[in-house]
Amino acid sequence: MQFESVNKLVEKSIRENWECPALSNYKGETLCYSDVARRIEKLHLVFEGCGLQEGDRVAISSRNQANWAVAFFAVLSYGAVPVPLLHEFKAANVHHLVNHCGAKILFADEIIWAGLDVAEMPDILMAIQVNSLHVLHCKEGDPEEVLAKMEAAYEAKFPQGVKPEDLNYYVDSSEQLAIINYTSGTSGFSKGVMIPYRALYSNVELARIAEPQMSNKDRVVSMLPSAHMYGLMYEVFYEFLVGAHVTFLTRVPSPKIILDAMAEIKPTLIVAVPLIIEKVFKSKVKPVIDGSKAIQILLKLPLLDKIVLNKVAKQLRAAFGGEFEEIIIGGAALNKDVDTFFRRMNFRYTVGYGMTECAPIIGYVHWNKAKLFSCGKLAPNLEIKIDSADPANVPGEILIKGANVFQGYYNNPEATATSFTADGWFRTGDMGVIDADGYIYIKGRNKCMLLGPSGQNIYPEEIEGVINNVKYVVDSLVIDDNGVMTALVYPDYKAAERAGMDKAALEEFLTAEIAEASKDLPNYSRAKKIELLEEDFERTPKKSIKRYLYQRTQA
Numbered sequence: 001m002q003f004e005s006v007n008k009l010v011e012k013s014i015r016e017n018w019e020c021p022a023l024s025n026y027k028g029e030t031l032c033y034s035d036v037a038r039r040i041e042k043l044h045l046v047f048e049g050c051g052l053q054e055g056d057r058v059a060i061s062s063r064n065q066a067n068w069a070v071a072f073f074a075v076l077s078y079g080a081v082p083v084p085l086l087h088e089f090k091a092a093n094v095h096h097l098v099n100h101c102g103a104k105i106l107f108a109d110e111i112i113w114a115g116l117d118v119a120e121m122p123d124i125l126m127a128i129q130v131n132s133l134h135v136l137h138c139k140e141g142d143p144e145e146v147l148a149k150m151e152a153a154y155e156a157k158f159p160q161g162v163k164p165e166d167l168n169y170y171v172d173s174s175e176q177l178a179i180i181n182y183t184s185g186t187s188g189f190s191k192g193v194m195i196p197y198r199a200l201y202s203n204v205e206l207a208r209i210a211e212p213q214m215s216n217k218d219r220v221v222s223m224l225p226s227a228h229m230y231g232l233m234y235e236v237f238y239e240f241l242v243g244a245h246v247t248f249l250t251r252v253p254s255p256k257i258i259l260d261a262m263a264e265i266k267p268t269l270i271v272a273v274p275l276i277i278e279k280v281f282k283s284k285v286k287p288v289i290d291g292s293k294a295i296q297i298l299l300k301l302p303l304l305d306k307i308v309l310n311k312v313a314k315q316l317r318a319a320f321g322g323e324f325e326e327i328i329i330g331g332a333a334l335n336k337d338v339d340t341f342f343r344r345m346n347f348r349y350t351v352g353y354g355m356t357e358c359a360p361i362i363g364y365v366h367w368n369k370a371k372l373f374s375c376g377k378l379a380p381n382l383e384i385k386i387d388s389a390d391p392a393n394v395p396g397e398i399l400i401k402g403a404n405v406f407q408g409y410y411n412n413p414e415a416t417a418t419s420f421t422a423d424g425w426f427r428t429g430d431m432g433v434i435d436a437d438g439y440i441y442i443k444g445r446n447k448c449m450l451l452g453p454s455g456q457n458i459y460p461e462e463i464e465g466v467i468n469n470v471k472y473v474v475d476s477l478v479i480d481d482n483g484v485m486t487a488l489v490y491p492d493y494k495a496a497e498r499a500g501m502d503k504a505a506l507e508e509f510l511t512a513e514i515a516e517a518s519k520d521l522p523n524y525s526r527a528k529k530i531e532l533l534e535e536d537f538e539r540t541p542k543k544s545i546k547r548y549l550y551q552r553t554q555a
Contacts, residue, residue: 001205038162050105060083061086062108068226101410178196217268218245262320328350333375335468496509
């Protein structure tokens with residue numbers, strides 16, 4: 001891999017796309033690349049004024065918005081290390097992580113700042129509100145005075161305003177630390193993933209291969225958390241480098257809000273997690289099929305099924321704006337029934353594979369080369385190994401080496417040591433196989449794997465995929481409850497109530513339907529008991545269930 005300075009790529013894009021729209025808040029302001037450049041220069045002066053040095057950490061805790069990206073690029077291009085914190089983190093977590101990474105400056109939106117106590121973060125020199133970029137707190141000096149000095153310094157440095165030729169961003173190197181990204185996964189505590197510039201650049205190389213057509217004519221709706229590497233890299237970072245226009249939803253992305261935004265903006269690339277796609281499938285496609293006997297019959301007839309599928313695909317494409325090259329789905333496994341139906345109607349989507357520790361991509365192929373149930377082929381600049389005697393047929397842990405792989409966990413040498421083999425392979429914790437053509441198939445998480453009564457390896461994700469297709473099931477989680485395979489189910493109580501079922505009737509219905517749906521599974525992989533939850537599962541920002549919260553100690 002021939003490395004280029006990432007910050008110089010940012011600088012180049014701003015110069016070349018000076019008058020093009022860069023960042024928008026949905027139903028709010030739009031910043032051109034020139035506007036972003038001016039705000040970055042002002043923030044650089046603020047950083048300089050409070051003594052921020054190369055390599056110092058700057059935490060960013062905010063909901064998605066245009067100024068989130070401004071803050072991120074300002075920190076990176078100054079030579080400091082941005083530390084994105086998921087806005088769902090509680091105040092105590094924010095305090096802890098700000099202190100853990102040793103952040104000197106904190107960007108926070110007005111809602112998050114209202115819940116924080118600056119006394120709990122003694123090393124913070126300054127806090128800046130993301131919404132307005134106003135200084136909220138200074139360890140030394142009055143915030144208003146600091147802001148006035150910055151404005152005066154800006155006017156003195158750029159009396160004619162900032163011009164493209166004025167930009168001169170920090171020159172980074174391949175092994176230099178670029179980002180510390182704290183995970184918030186399904187298995188517990190947050191760890192600070194140290195991502196070097198080579199990992200960012202390698203992911204950019206993959207994006208250039210995957211979407212070579214992208215330019216300053218393209219539009220993207222950012223609906224994933226920018227503080228998560230998946231959303232950051234492929235809804236913001238790469239788009240910014242090619243001069244595309246990114247619109248942030250700025251609020252919780254419900255299916256209605258997402259589809260309204262898609263219809264208005266007509267994005268040319270869509271990046272999503274399975275839950276979003278599955279919700280659209282359940283709300284837009286499944287009712288049409290389930291509600292018509294004629295359609296069900298036509299789908300079973302050769303040639304006629306193609307007519308129906310083409311019509312459904314056209315309507316679904318229109319629901320997403322109608323102009324996208326492909327939908328890239330990642331962050332978790334896609335439901336197999338949804339995957340099968342989408343593949344059958346030749347819909348323009350692909351399922352990728354990645355982790356925060358790989359910034360994030362491990363596997364991808366373009367939609368027209370994708371295989372059913374696969375998550376693509378290995379990304380450039382990487383090596384892969386399946387820890388199995390028969391990697392094509394017997395699942396083993398997926399091991400990765402290469403440019404995308406992180407440097408380790410910040411201030412956590414124990415976790416770093418256990419994440420790598422003695423010869424330097426990163427242990428993903430995912431179990432999978434790889435076929436003769438190089439396509440990767442994930443079977444489940446190593447930590448989630450359960451043992452059957454005769455020592456069989458059971459992947460609960462596969463069982464959950466079956467259960468989630470049952471009517472009235474919103475989501476499920478399969479656990480080992482003291483030796484009993486148990487399905488925790490969050491049902492659609494309102495839909496069941498409209499059908500005349502109370503909770504007891506619903507439980508009886510689901511028990512029977514889940515048993516019927518599971519009949520093709522091996523006996524040891526069938527849930528022996530179901531429990532209905534009153535509320536939805538607690539989730540990560542990628543909308544995966546926080547599995548560790550629901551595990552039960554075995555007797």
